[in-house]
Amino acid sequence: MxxxxxxxxxxxxxxxxxxxxxxxxxxxxxxxxxxxxxxxxxxxxxxxxxxxxxxxxxxxxxxxxxxxxxxxxxxxxxxxxxxxxxxxxxxxxxxxxxxxxxxxxxxxxxxxxxxxxxxxxxxxxxxxxxxxxxxxxxxxxxxxxxxxxxxQKYKVIIDQKYFQDLDIELMTYLYSYLPHRRAVDIGANRGDVSSRLLQAGYQVYAFEPFPPVIDKLKNRLGNHPNFQLFPLAIGSENQTQELHIATDETPDNTYQDASFYSSLTKHSLSEGLVFTDTITVTVKTLASLHDGEELPKDIGLVKIDTEGFDLEVIKGMGNYRYPVVVAEFWDQNFPFGRSGAMNQLPDLVKAMKERDYHWHLVIYRIWGSSDVSYYCNSAYSLDNSWGNVFFFQDYQVFHQALLWSASVMPATYFSA
Structure with a gap:
């Protein structure tokens, strides 16, 4: 009531x-x-x-x-x-x-x-x-x-006879965090990367198509028990293709070893370098080498440095995936990247995201400067920059790469 x-x-x-x-x-x-x-x-x-x-x-x-x-x-x-x-x-x-x-x-x-x-x-x-x-x-x-x-303090040791560029040292650091101890060096040239990877403990499968360089590579690393050399180029299709041979025409031999600049794509060059000849080389895809059991499937790291042809190598991966893939990139205003290049950073990032690589770390330089810096998870290419981009499928491995990079070089941040 x-x-x-x-x-x-x-x-x-x-x-x-x-x-x-x-x-x-x-x-x-x-x-x-x-x-x-x-x-x-x-x-x-x-x-x-x-x-x-x-x-x-x-x-x-x-x-x-x-x-x-x-x-x-x-x-x-x-x-x-x-x-x-x-x-x-x-x-x-x-x-x-x-x-x-x-x-x-x-x-x-x-x-x-x-x-x-x-x-x-x-x-x-x-x-x-x-x-x-x-x-x-x-x-x-x-x-x-x-x-x-x-x-936080860091101790820096410089010994050029042993240590290499920061990009290579990051590859060796990641050795401890990868599920497989095998590495692929595509575009091995004279073997600077392969040599350092072998020192770190990797078993290395190297690819180099230019005969004079192949001979130098054999003399340097051919007797190492964990080194295997393939006299091949890697691309998006199994075929034969013309390799453009670069020549240093500067009076004082500015570029020292022009063999570094030979490429399967005829891209722009910096002043004093010219493509003067071509040879026919065999090109295979990574997927076909795995399928044919010429290359093991349990690869921990793939490094690509093919002078402007890196995107084609990625296209040839097929359904195979690796914990870490390292590719070289050139900005569109970089002297080598103004025309004919197939390795611009936005294109590489897009291709790798389509392959489920969700994190990447960019180590770069600016043309004409020796300063090195890094940034993460951006497809933005700084004007006139070049360097290497590390792609990761596992966040924990990416995190270790980030910690290492933050300890040895300054970070780059973007603001409006």
């Missing part, structure tokens, strides 16, 4: 409507605060090496601002509760002026409202305290990341 009378009373209905609206707003505020915690926890879980120090500083400042905003909203919530209580009490006091049963009903409603307000206030304080504690912990963790980055 009391419930029916209360339900029909307009004042009581008004109180109930205001109370329901307030509780709805309180739930909404709690939801927003929870989203802030989840967002900040995700930020804290990200690998700090994926961000530059400036970004970490910005995230710390953002945490301070969100901390203050959360406290402001908590205070506003309490103010809203106080307002609702005062409004409700005023209504109930009006009810208490009535006589008979309505006075008892007014007392009952007042006691209920006071109890609800006390519980809501306690809950709001507890939630605000938890949020502020979580924000403080995240802020402290990010500060620790900044301190680690600023204080």
């Amino acid at each position: 009391i419930k029916q009378l209360l339900a029909k009373n307009k004042i009581v209905q008004r109180v109930k409507a205001v109370k329901d609206l307030f509780l709805e707003k309180l739930d909404s505020l709690n939801h927003v605060q929870l989203e802030q915690i989840q967002k900040l926890e995700k930020l804290n879980q990200l690998d700090p090496l994926d961000f530059k120090v400036e970004q970490l500083n910005n995230s710390t400042e953002q945490i301070r601002q969100e901390n203050a905003e959360t406290k402001r909203k908590a205070d506003l919530s309490l103010q809203n509760q106080a307002f609702l209580l005062k409004f409700s009490v005023d209504i109930v006091k009006n009810l208490q002026l009535l006589t008979g049963d309505w006075k008892q009903k007014g007392d009952l409603i007042l006691n209920t409202l006071l109890k609800n307000h006390e519980d809501s206030q306690k809950t709001a304080y507890q939630q605000s305290s938890l949020i502020l504690d979580a924000l403080q912990k995240i802020q402290e963790a990010n500060q620790k990341i900044l301190e680690d980055i600023h204080t």
Whole structure:
């Protein structure tokens, strides 16, 4: 009977409507605060090496601002509760002026409202305290990341007789993280990469089509028990093709060994280098070599350096996949890449994503400069740049490559 009378009373209905609206707003505020915690926890879980120090500083400042905003909203919530209580009490006091049963009903409603307000206030304080504690912990963790980055030290040893370019050293570093210890060196030339991979422990299968270079490679590494040489070129089809032979025509022999620049595609060259001759060579695909059991299937790393022909090598992979594939790229304004090249970075990235390589790391130089830098997971090619792009199917292997790169060279970041 009391419930029916209360339900029909307009004042009581008004109180109930205001109370329901307030509780709805309180739930909404709690939801927003929870989203802030989840967002900040995700930020804290990200690998700090994926961000530059400036970004970490910005995230710390953002945490301070969100901390203050959360406290402001908590205070506003309490103010809203106080307002609702005062409004409700005023209504109930009006009810208490009535006589008979309505006075008892007014007392009952007042006691209920006071109890609800006390519980809501306690809950709001507890939630605000938890949020502020979580924000403080995240802020402290990010500060620790900044301190680690600023204080980390590295020892650099230079020995050109043993160590090679950073690109090659990354290949040797990844040896410990690959499921297979076999590597393929496509475009081996005189064997600088093959030699270093053998030193690291890889079993190397090398491909080189130019006869004079093949002889040098045999003399250098032919007796190594883990080295196997194939006098072939690798491409997208099984066929014969013309290999364009480069010649150094500079007065002072600027390029020293022009055999490095011979290619299956007649691309542009820098000043002083010219293609002067062609020879016919045999071209096979990686897929056909696996199918014919000439090349084992459990390959850990494939390195491609075919002077502008690298995309064609990738097309010949068929359905075979390797944990790490390294390809050389040239920017469209790089002297060798202005025409005829088949190894521009956007094309390589697109082709490898289609083959389920979801992460890549670019190590590059700018033409005319010896500085080396890196960036990740972008198909953007810096003007006049060239270098190597490492493709990964496994995130953990990519992560190890990223850690190593961050320790030995500066990162490149892009901004508007």
